[in-house]
Amino acid sequence: MLILKIKEINDKSVTYKYFPNNDENIKPGIIQMDIDSLEVINAEKSSLEKNTRDNYFIHAIDRIYINASKGLFPESELVAWG
Numbered sequence: 635m636l637i638l639k640i641k642e643i644n645d646k647s648v649t650y651k652y653f654p655n656n657d658e659n660i661k662p663g664i665i666q667m668d669i670d671s672l673e674v675i676n677a678e679k680s681s682l683e684k685n686t687r688d689n690y691f692i693h694a695i696d697r698i699y700i701n702a703s704k705g706l707f708p709e710s711e712l713v714a715w716g
Contacts, residue, residue: 635714636690638697640707647675648707652694654682656712663691667698 637656642649647669651662663680667673679691697713 635712636694638694638708638711638713640709643707645669648698648702649676650694650698652680652690652713654680654690657682663694665691665694665698667695667702669702672699672702 635655637653637658638650639653639662640648641651641664647666649664649666651664653660653662661681663683664676664678665674666676668675674695677691677695679688683691693713693715697711701707701711
């Protein structure tokens with residue numbers, strides 16, 4: 635599970651912070667996506683993922699991609715998977 639929080643949005647891109655395990659006490663990951671092409675422009679894993687698997691990173695990108703493809707940019711969103 636992770637929480638996405640919008641950091642910045644403009645007419646060209648959207649940038650989200652994501653917090654693995656909904657833990658806002660760690661350094662979040664950052665993902666910036668082009669709104670038109672849906673390509674990741676800039677990305678940085680959270681401090682929790684620096685030397686481990688990147689499940690949170692992948693799930694965060696996937697949810698941002700799905701939302702952006704529908705023109706949706708929620709301020710905050712809980713992302714869970716099974």
